[in-house]
Amino acid sequence: MSDLPFAARAGQLVGSVIDSSTSLLAKQSHDIVRFAMGSPAAEAIPWETLREVGEEALGAHDAFDYAATEGDPALRAALLEALAGTTDETTDERLTITAGGMQGLDLAMKLFVDPGDLVTIESPTYTNGSATALSYQADLLEVPGDEHGMSVDALREQVDRAGRRPKLIYTIPTFQNPSGTTLSVERRRELLDLARDWGSVVLDDDPYGMLRFAGDGLPSLHELADGDPLVFSVRTFSKIIAPGLRVGWVDHDPSLSELLIHAKQAMDTCTNLPAQRLVAGFLRHGHLDTHLTTQREEYRRRKEAMQDALAEHFGGRARWTDPEGGFFLWVTFEDSVDTEALFEPALAEGVAYIPGNAFSPGRRFPHALRLCFASTPPARIREGVARLARAVDRV
Structure with a gap:
């Protein structure tokens, strides 16, 4: 070897x-x-609901064909409807369907991280997120947090000490993995302001936001950013429906659509179409x-x-x-x-x-x-x- x-x-x-x-x-x-x-x-x-949905969703002759790289129209339409009125509400031109949240992280790193670029991560953080940054040869900077999530003051101080601005800031702002903490609204706003000052991309990884069982809901980074192209949001159905489906989505500035399609076509051509149809049916029938x-x-x-x-x-x-x-x-x-x-x-x-x-x-x-x-x-x-x-x- x-x-x-x-x-x-x-x-x-x-x-x-x-x-x-x-x-x-x-x-x-x-x-x-x-x-x-x-x-x-x-x-x-x-699984019983998915099985029932599957009889309809997988009954068409094209259900096992290739799909459009940006996502099957049936899922895109159902997802846009499901997100309407939520803190992740979005528009068609901002949406790309992915093979789970991990592909969303990989696409973001592929688009924005060059070897030697500084990427800041929460400490502790999701191991697959930091591993993806390392696979693109990033230099990682660990930023501590507390019960209110990542410390934006510590982020600022550590970047000042490093003497260079991060290309990308990776954060899991809501019910963070592994800590379970949630970034406060004040820190969310401070983080976005800091990212704008630095010209840094904020990789907003939020698999758990729909699973709030206590306390008051917070606006997502996606909502607070109000279309800012520096915010790249990753979401997945793995935690809220089933991980084996391997279906997720990214919300991004529309100018990235063509690049994302090119990057995804070099990975897997398209996300699994039968799984997309299952999720679309699950959403369309109001089961979510x-x-x-x-x-x-x-x-x-x-x-x-x-x-x-x-x-x-x-x-x-x-x-x-x-x-x-x-x-x-x-x-x-x-x-x-x-x-x-x-x-x-x-x-x-x-x-x-x-x-x-x-x-x-x-x-x-x-x-x-x-x-x-x-x-x-x-x-x-x-x-x-x-x-x-x-x-x-x-x-």
Whole structure:
């Protein structure tokens, strides 16, 4: 392998600890409570409704053909209607359908990031987002946050110290992965103002915004930007309908449409057409609102069950976030608990999570971990946290 003529970027392909956990867990033969993968619960996926929709949506002779690169007209129309009146309302010329949110991130990096460009990321952040930036040979700058999301003051200070402006600012503003925190309205406005001053693209990655189960809704960066071409918004149906569909969309300045089509045609020609037709039918028949209402209430129950269990087993030994939506709790232990060293004992006890260092290229969170509450019922959550406590006591 070492003698092969690799491209320089090959050394920047770091992979995903999160995605790799799926393969790791599949190899285990004992019972495991799975807090690792950030996905909806199997019972939360509306498979019966999708099956019913599919009989109509996939009945046409062209349902298994190639699709238009920018997205099938049926899905584009249904999506525009579904977004009307929401904080992500948009227009046809701003819309491109993608193969999930990850393709949206990749398209943004492909369009805007050259080797050596400075890209700022939240710390901690979604591992696949930072890995995508690295695959385009970006220089990453980690910006800390607090309960109100990424610190814009810290962003400004760190960029000043770096002595150069970022080409791109990557943020997950709502129910952030992995922390669960939400960027305040004040910071959203400050971030957009700063990006305009710098001429930096804001990559607005918001997979969880529709999953608010507490608190008051906030305007999205897309809405606050009011058409500013510097804001590139990535969305997905993976968290709100089903991850296996691999269907998402990006909202962008209309001047980017042709470039995005060219970039996507060099990747996959078009997003899976049968999946697009399924999603279009699901939206067109009005199933999304009912489904989201059910899931929001269920995810609230599961978050509270996890927080109660953490309080029972780790009160005084750890602290955790209190998200108002989304999938995740971010748990930080006292310094004596190394969550990477804890991983194998925890797996042996029958519980899986993602260690904190996976969410930081600089490995800044050795005593933290991410727990996904969305995928597990309350009783099972309590069992999983009890198993985690036994593993911590062992270590």
